[in-house]
Amino acid sequence: MDQDRFMKLVSELTLGKRLPDVIYLHRSALEYIADELSKFTYLIAKAGQIDDEHWNVVKYYRKDFRLSYLHYPLFFDDSYPALERSSTVDLRSTTKREMDYSKAENPPILHRKELFVHPDHPEYENFITLTQEGETAGLYENHKIIGFRDSWYRLINQSGYALVDGRLFRQAALQTGDQAQVDRHKTAIQRHSLSAPMKSLSKHGYLDGTFSVFDYGCGLGDDLCELEAHGIDVAGWDPAHRPDADIFSADIVNIGFVINVIEDREERIEALMRAYELAGKVLVISAMLASDSFIQRFRPYKDGVITSRNTFQKYYAQSELQAFIEQTLEENAIAIAPGIYYVFRDKLQEQSFLSNRQLRHHQWKQLTQRPVNSLSKMQVLIGQNTELCERFWQVCLELGRLPASDEFEGYANIVEVFGSSKRLFDVLNAGAASLDFELSKAMKKDDLIVYFALALFGKRKPYTRLADGLKRDVKALFGTYKEVQERARHALFEVSDVQKIYSACKTAYENLSASVMDEQHSLTIHRGFLEELPQILRIYVGCAVQLYGELDEVSLIKIHIQSGKVSLMVYDEFDESPLPLLLERIKIKMRDQDVDFFDYVDGYAPQPLYLKSKLIDSSFSYYEKQMSFDRRLQRLVPSIQGLLGPGNIELQRLLAEQGKVAKGYRFYSIKKTG
Template structure:
């Protein structure tokens, strides 16, 4: 162990009233499931364990200080939550990670604090981190550093689930299934309590997916209702009931989603056809002449992502988003409407460095490859929402940048909100009317002044205007002394 300082690791453990961010992320990504066991390795005071048990998950915890009595037992999912960053010895960090990996039957979920939190950690430099006045230690990780460490120790490809959260899988098919869920939407099935309603659910699936489902990919209650119906009869009923236009549109959407998934899978390491989730296998068979043809088309799509001219043309052709001289900005609600190569751009960045939990606007540079997720928490309620945080990844180096504007008195803000949305977004017309009123009032005559709060407020005063929600009104004349 470097140096001779006494480090009090136990003091970094905190009491939790809600699940930690990594545990929430694992739940969202279905890495913690009702039928799985969970071990929180280095659980501190055991907050996540208690909360998971309250949610009826089979969770246990082990900690060398707070819960040292029983040896940790193997579990389907093992969480190592903010443990590695409090260990001052790099060798011990790797040993801890290795022991946790040995205990994981299915998935290891590793999370650490990141370098952008340096401002929250005060103390003296020690080894490769900081010792605080409470004698606790913090090594703040780079996003890529954490991913590389987990991959080196486990020897498997990892997925960055969120900034500072990495998954390592025992079975590569589980990694591929996660990628598929993030890209190809899971089927939504209409509620069914009779054969007639079950057939309607299959028709709905066929219109949205562009193909009829197989019995084995249906929910159990639905397959039981339809199990006695001959396959040929079900096919006939669906063909008679389904809207051909919707089926055709569903097939086009499924084709693009499948290409997107296969391209992301190549970016992250492609497996055999048999390792794909069953619905994706069926999509491939429905939309392509062969798996080889689908892979070739996906490979070409990934190559196009490296072509600056092609990416810029895709941004110009996009029916959604605001294009500036350097980047395309798109609201979260409109991202799925982007051209497929631009959706691939965002997914590759997210898989490499993690997509943040909270974000509102996606930023894609067309000069170089850098993706950013910008958080405007009040986008819908504030006529000119203020930027709270931004997180970006430079895709060639995988270097990440995080900026917080929460404490700033002059935050960047947005104008022309409708330009970030799809033209048919329910709120676009309201935002467009406000923009037109602001243009008429002269508020955009000096665009170099209005990019931040103070400049925008000064222009509102200059033009004699106030905002009432998403309406622009005249500012009342000031009452001069002696004129009352």
């Protein structure tokens, strides 16, 4: 193999951890890449006298005729395994360079191990969980400092976490009496040291100083120090580290990674209920998540496990955590992130939060890019205050209206420089920019009608007053509350009009980048395209979701045009397999307000999803290889024309007749025997 051929094969790799100059791949994944490159890799290792036991990761150079064979002895046992040795073969100069890291005090380490293996690997899901933990903790924000073991461990510690059995835990959750108190200067604590639930509060605007915060089970108090440094009214209590601290009611109460370390279920329930009673507006609950295969590594104890540090951990599944919260508090738990839920006591806050979730966000053109022929006095002022004007305009686009004084941080500056916000808005909204604003205004009106229509369908108790932000939205965009209610009621009633549902489905099919329409019977989409549907279909599906619950596990949504039904399909490994198997189908009967569940796990021949490329677009990283797989499959089995087709066993028989077998995204020839 020459250099050009080598570089071409490397450039075509779809697996592996990709960096600008190299691609890393675990040896177990070599069977899924081009045979020519795989055989060449083993051939060079043999020619370079690199024993199999001395490498398990290969490093392909994208711009050089080189390979490196790396040995991570604890690749599967250590969450962040250290490099023990490397052998680099330069194929141009036919030289080999070896490096021994076995005695290095600070060796290089690996992250994001799921990228090194094929999605079919049994450890793939565990690796994803590890990476998500690191991302939630903010550990990957500066990739330049995480490549070596000491700097990685130091970053973990500085961020308020600790490694226990390879998993990241908040130090505050490790209720160990011999743990030394960590004193940090308030201003020296970086934002990434905040716990994941506190980060979520910051993201949603709850840590702007407007709300008081109480940390129930604050541990060593790292979050308290950071919030105090920002001038936030915050207090905390912990049974081990701050047992004498007073317990206060507050607008926001956080019970972060507490319920998972309480071994007694009744005490766990009591802690959750007590924290909820303290919350004036919202309770934030978080707990550790893990897969069954990971949990099985530990010694069972009660409904959890005992870790190597002799601490108790109750790992949850996402749905299990939600069910525990809702059964305990008898309130709706809103999923914010994996392992993090909000429960609102203040229903106005809940109303504002949910309405904001219906908003769609788009990238808009920069104001400074608009051509200007002459500079008026206002334009000069705008040029001198570009950053302020840009922020103001973006808020106008987000709201679809002029912001009030408390909705824009620099409002006083706007008035001081330009005289009034309306004056500045009129200048910014001139010319081409007005199209952006009219579009954002239309989108905001659409979002609000969807929100109020779903509120009507859910028969929520009428509120005596709207949240301030919603009041302004209604007045600016609809004039009166009666008007928006009338529009929402009309939109809700329209979902029973079969012809309008059909027209909307047809419009969606023509405009969406991916969907499947079955004549006048149904429209099937990936759940990721839900917000791009026309208003009537967003309400139609939203009503169904209110009857069912969160769409966390749902892959596809099927809108039945004639029968007033919505089907939700859950597939096993939808994003990993070219032929994901149907696990569960949920049929929601809107007219009866009833939900039927159909489980396809036991006693059924697994039904594959065919031609998945019709339901995804180029925003999915595997789109191209799915397209290629689907074209090849249709050539081999011409009878496959739609999403449904032969069962899994029948498919294997049909492929075998063609002398082929499917593995991952590739087809292999069956070796004939005898």
